Amino acid sequence: MPESDDKRQKDEFDTPWKEILRLYFKDFLAFFLPEAHDGIDWSRGYEFLDKELARITREAEIGDRRMDELVKVWQSDGIERWVLIHAEVQGDRKPTFSPDMYTYQYRAYDLKRLPVAGLAILADDESGWRPSEFSYTLWGTRLTYQFVVVKLLDYPEAELERSSNPFAVVTLAHRQAKKTRNQTEDRYQAKWRLIRGLYQGGFGRQQVIDLFRFIDWVLHLPKEADERLRGQIVAFEENQKMPYISSIERIGEEKGEKKGEANILTRQIQRRFGDLPAWASEKIAQAEPPSLEEWSLRILDASTLDGVFAEQR
Numbered sequence: 001m002p003e004s005d006d007k008r009q010k011d012e013f014d015t016p017w018k019e020i021l022r023l024y025f026k027d028f029l030a031f032f033l034p035e036a037h038d039g040i041d042w043s044r045g046y047e048f049l050d051k052e053l054a055r056i057t058r059e060a061e062i063g064d065r066r067m068d069e070l071v072k073v074w075q076s077d078g079i080e081r082w083v084l085i086h087a088e089v090q091g092d093r094k095p096t097f098s099p100d101m102y103t104y105q106y107r108a109y110d111l112k113r114l115p116v117a118g119l120a121i122l123a124d125d126e127s128g129w130r131p132s133e134f135s136y137t138l139w140g141t142r143l144t145y146q147f148v149v150v151k152l153l154d155y156p157e158a159e160l161e162r163s164s165n166p167f168a169v170v171t172l173a174h175r176q177a178k179k180t181r182n183q184t185e186d187r188y189q190a191k192w193r194l195i196r197g198l199y200q201g202g203f204g205r206q207q208v209i210d211l212f213r214f215i216d217w218v219l220h221l222p223k224e225a226d227e228r229l230r231g232q233i234v235a236f237e238e239n240q241k242m243p244y245i246s247s248i249e250r251i252g253e254e255k256g257e258k259k260g261e262a263n264i265l266t267r268q269i270q271r272r273f274g275d276l277p278a279w280a281s282e283k284i285a286q287a288e289p290p291s292l293e294e295w296s297l298r299i300l301d302a303s304t305l306d307g308v309f310a311e312q313r
Helices: 003-007 009-023 025-032 034-039 050-060 097-112 157-162 166-179 184-200 205-218 223-240 247-273 278-286 289-298 305-309
Strands: 068-074 080-088 116-122 133-138 141-146 148-151
Touching: 009 025, 009 068, 009 080, 009 166, 009 205, 009 289, 025 034, 025 166, 050 068, 050 097, 080 097, 097 116, 097 133, 097 141, 157 166, 166 184, 166 205, 184 205, 184 223, 247 278, 247 289, 247 305, 278 305, 289 305
Parallel strands: 080 116, 116 148
Antiparallel strands: 068 080, 133 141
């Protein structure tokens, strides 16, 4: 894989995870936290608490936590509850992970004094790293906070392939993306197996399209290999008489998406910092959608234009 794939890594995982989680939140809990799924009255719906999450992340001053979600649900007995989700999709060991989870927990609880369920999704390759508790004692005072931790490594591949839950596909795709980095042909074959499996897994048309988008995003291929795969997809769809995903349609959607995001970002920057210098306009024009989205999020906190485009370490 070219070096550009490594540059994509942060957006490669954060953005598609956030998108698929919001599209299939009920399936997400059924797969990763079935106890919560079974205790929720789904007829009342659920609500992503974006304003409340922004408030607690801003006050916590922990930094960029793009893969956090705070969701309002109702128990089967009609009582309102909140679910705090953090997916550590980059796979980096973080010494402050447990205290950070606790900080979010108590700040979320303090907003309405409602019980908050904490769930952490760990996608790293270290089987021994499983932070699930923050505690301390001092002169007779004792504090213990425990949260649910899910490790993607723990799911047997054979079980994932048999599952009809969309997040089995998400988990497989994420693991293959990490496993095949810098191995173009292995990634190509893994990506094709996952895409072909979508048609055979009993998913509906929209699910196939949404899961394809996730797979396509995290298992990024060089241009030549990507074009070869597009041809294979079209031939397969014609043979199966399942025109769910067409390369031409996808290319058009991506171009339209990129243009729209670039226009929105330009207007946001102009409103915050004034006219764009030529170097910033060029950078936006050449960027891919994941970078455009990240820069749009940075506008909320950046104090200068340079801060919006600064490289993340």
